[in-house]
Amino acid sequence: MLNGHNANPSLHCCCEATGTYHEPPAEYLNGHYKMSVDNPRKIKGFANAVLQRSKTDKQDAKLIARYCKAMNPEPWQRPTSAQKQLQELTRYIARIKKQRAAEQVKLQTASDTIGQFIKDNIKYLNNLLQKLNQELKAFYKANPDYHRNRQRLKTITGIGENTAAVLLSTITSRFDTAAQLAAYFGLGPKRHQPGTSVNGKERISKVGKSDLRAALYMPALVAYRMKAFPAFIGRLKAGKKPPKLIIVAIMRKLVTIAFHLLKNQTEYDKSRYELTT
Known part of the structure; x- marks a missing residue:
C-alpha cells in the first residue's frame, strides 16, 4: 500500500503499543522505514492538546500521523x-x-x-x-547469557524467579539510564504543584505498563518486610512517608539496581545498595 503511494524510504511510521497486536506490522515496517511504537496515553494526551473532538479509525490514523510529525518519537528497536x-x-x-x-x-x-x-x-x-x-x-x-543475568538478578533481596524473568525480558539496550527504565515501568515521580500556594502529593506517573509494575509489587513488599534497605526506608519514614509510598519507592529502587547490574555486568553488593540512602 505504501509502495503504491510512492512512499519515500525516509518515511517515519508510527503506531500505538497495543499489547502484542502492533508487533507484526511494526516488524515489517521497521525493515523498510523508520518505525516508532509509542504509549497510547501519550497519543491520547496529544489528542487533547490539539482538541480532537471525533474518534474514528480514520481520525485516529490522522492523529497518530500528526503526533509522529510533531513529536518525532524515538525509533522502535526490534527485539532479538x-x-x-x-x-x-x-x-x-x-x-x-x-x-x-x-x-x-x-x-x-x-x-x-x-x-x-x-x-x-x-x-x-x-x-x-x-x-x-x-x-x-x-x-x-x-541461552547461557540470560541464565547468568537471571542468577545475578535473583541475588537482589526480594527478586525471585518470576520477577527476574520479567526484568530480563524488559531491560534492553533501548534504555540509556535507569530513569528511562523506571519511566517505562510507570514508576517515575509525578508532582502536582501549579503554584506556590498549592503543593499536591507526589505520586508515580503510571504512564507505563501496569503488568510490569505488578511483577515488582511483591518483591518490594518482601524487601520492605525484611528491612532490606534500612537507611533508605528509614529516611522515608523520617519524612513521614506512608508505607504504600515506601513500597513504590522500593519498586523503583529495585528497577534501578537491576538496570545497573545488567548494564555493568556486576554482582549485587549488599554493602553498597542496602546501606545507602
Whole structure:
C-alpha cells in the first residue's frame, strides 16, 4: 500500500503499543522505514492538546500521523529472537496465573454443581504452569547469557524467579539510564504543584505498563518486610512517608539496581545498595 503511494524510504511510521497486536506490522515496517511504537496515553494526551473532538479509525490514523510529525518519537528497536521468546513466555505465564487466581476466587463461593469443574480447571492450569516453567528453564539452558543475568538478578533481596524473568525480558539496550527504565515501568515521580500556594502529593506517573509494575509489587513488599534497605526506608519514614509510598519507592529502587547490574555486568553488593540512602 505504501509502495503504491510512492512512499519515500525516509518515511517515519508510527503506531500505538497495543499489547502484542502492533508487533507484526511494526516488524515489517521497521525493515523498510523508520518505525516508532509509542504509549497510547501519550497519543491520547496529544489528542487533547490539539482538541480532537471525533474518534474514528480514520481520525485516529490522522492523529497518530500528526503526533509522529510533531513529536518525532524515538525509533522502535526490534527485539532479538531470544528476547521475544522470553517476553512471550513471561507474558503467558502471567496470564495463566491471573486465570488461576480468578478460578480460585470463584471456588470459594461456588456451588456443588460447578465446584468440581472449577477444581478441574485449576488442576489443568497448574499443569500448564508447570510445563511453561519447564519451557522457561529450557530457554535459560539454551541461552547461557540470560541464565547468568537471571542468577545475578535473583541475588537482589526480594527478586525471585518470576520477577527476574520479567526484568530480563524488559531491560534492553533501548534504555540509556535507569530513569528511562523506571519511566517505562510507570514508576517515575509525578508532582502536582501549579503554584506556590498549592503543593499536591507526589505520586508515580503510571504512564507505563501496569503488568510490569505488578511483577515488582511483591518483591518490594518482601524487601520492605525484611528491612532490606534500612537507611533508605528509614529516611522515608523520617519524612513521614506512608508505607504504600515506601513500597513504590522500593519498586523503583529495585528497577534501578537491576538496570545497573545488567548494564555493568556486576554482582549485587549488599554493602553498597542496602546501606545507602
